[in-house]
Amino acid sequence: MKPEYTARYSILNAFTIWRVLLFWLIVPTIMIIVDIVKYKHDYIEFYDSYVVHKFGVIAKNEKRSIFPTVLSVSVYRTFWGAIFNYASIKVDVIGSFDLSLCNISNPDGLKSYLESKIMNNSQVKNISNKTMYTDL
Numbered sequence: 001m002k003p004e005y006t007a008r009y010s011i012l013n014a015f016t017i018w019r020v021l022l023f024w025l026i027v028p029t030i031m032i033i034v035d036i037v038k039y040k041h042d043y044i045e046f047y048d049s050y051v052v053h054k055f056g057v058i059a060k061n062e063k064r065s066i067f068p069t070v071l072s073v074s075v076y077r078t079f080w081g082a083i084f085n086y087a088s089i090k091v092d093v094i095g096s097f098d099l100s101l102c103n104i105s106n107p108d109g110l111k112s113y114l115e116s117k118i119m120n121n122s123q124v125k126n127i128s129n130k131t132m133y134t135d136l
Contacts (some may be wrong), residue, residue, distance in 0.1 A: 003045035003052070005113040010086035010105045011039045044101065046113065051099075068093040070117040075107050089114075 014035030019028040042055040046067065053063040070093055077087035087107035091099040091114055104110055 001047065003047055005046040005110065007044040007046070007101060007110045008105045009039045009042050010084070010103045011036045012080070012084050012086060013039060013103050067117075068095050070114055072118070073111050073114045075111055077107065081107075 014032045019032050037057055038055075041057045043053075045052045045054065049067055051065055051067045053065075055061050070091055072092040074090045074092075075087050076090070081087045081103075085107075086103050086105050089101045089104055089107055089110060091101070093099060101110070
């Protein structure tokens with residue numbers, strides 16, 4: 001099955017200030033290359049009812065979880081993120097957890113995809129009429 005949307009992490013995280021300043025040394029250069037390869041093999045695939053996080057270069061890992069109904073999407077973009085087109089995205093979902101995605105490339109594409117999954121008013125009213133949690 002083909003994913004509806006694939007989110008990738010930005011490789012700009014590999015370029016920290018110390019690595020850039022000391023790039024002429026061999027160790028920071030190797031660290032930058034290793035991080036770039038790592039970020040290129042780290043992505044999140046969104047399907048209709050679940051999310052798959054795939055990561056790893058040699059040892060391929062996969063984490064699959066349900067994709068609950070989205071309530072809201074927030075985008076946090078820094079100055080450098082605005083220039084290089086990456087941002088952190090927080091997704092408020094129904095349930096006990098929220099989805100935080102840090103330093104995602106093309107955050108506007110992911111935001112528009114997630115906004116298409118936001119609940120409409122009639123769905124929210126149906127949930128508010130039901131008791132979801134009981135206080136002890």
